[in-house]
Amino acid sequence: xxxxxxxxxxxxxxxxxxxxxxxxxxxxxxxxxxxxxxxxxxxxxxxxxxxxxxxxxxxxxxxxxxxxxxxxxxxxxxxxxxxxxxxxxxxxxxxxxxxxxxxxxxxxxxxxxxxxxxxxxxxxxxxxxxxxxxxxxxxxxxxxxxxxxxxxxxxxxxxxxxxxxxxxxxxxxxxxxxxxxxxxxxxxxxxxxxxxxx
Numbered sequence: 401x402x403x404x405x406x407x408x409x410x411x412x413x414x415x416x417x418x419x420x421x422x423x424x425x426x427x428x429x430x431x432x433x434x435x436x437x438x439x440x441x442x443x444x445x446x447x448x449x450x451x452x453x454x455x456x457x458x459x460x461x462x463x464x465x466x467x468x469x470x471x472x473x474x475x476x477x478x479x480x481x482x483x484x485x486x487x488x489x490x491x492x493x494x495x496x497x498x499x500x501x502x503x504x505x506x507x508x509x510x511x512x513x514x515x516x517x518x519x520x521x522x523x524x525x526x527x528x529x530x531x532x533x534x535x536x537x538x539x540x541x542x543x544x545x546x547x548x549x550x551x552x553x554x555x556x557x558x559x560x561x562x563x564x565x566x567x568x569x570x571x572x573x574x575x576x577x578x579x580x581x582x583x584x585x586x587x588x589x590x591x592x593x594x595x596x597x598x
Contacts, residue, residue: 402498407536408550416545417484431495438499451504458500459565465493466558473548487547494554501561508568
């Protein structure tokens, strides 16, 4: 999703919305700051709320905002700064959601693979860049004259991790059920893993 945004927006913002080089740099800087800021907020919230709950909320919010983004692309927005802010704000909100999603999903990916964390990390990074390369290639095939195509690319990415999160919740419940059975049989090694998975 983030690669679809990175590959799709520069041409539209500079050629269609007439962003200067400074404004384009500020735009990407703001999005990076939002991701980093939400990462830090996540670090605070993780002490009070379970990572699964934070992740579910962030994914559901980004799904709703990505749908709103497509709707906004069809509306006759004013051709001024208000219209530009209104059209670009969904991207900023989704970037903020990613600041909560990235760290928590990394926790979920590594929780059950403590002895193979190096391999798990390498696999996770490889999959991210393969998906990024595919999404960038797909965005390159789309016309670069309308924000609608960026909105569609973002929506496809968000829909992908929304569906994966449904599967993750289902798989997590099955894993927890198996761990609880082993705890009942006297194996207490799984108690701390259950807390991390919920």
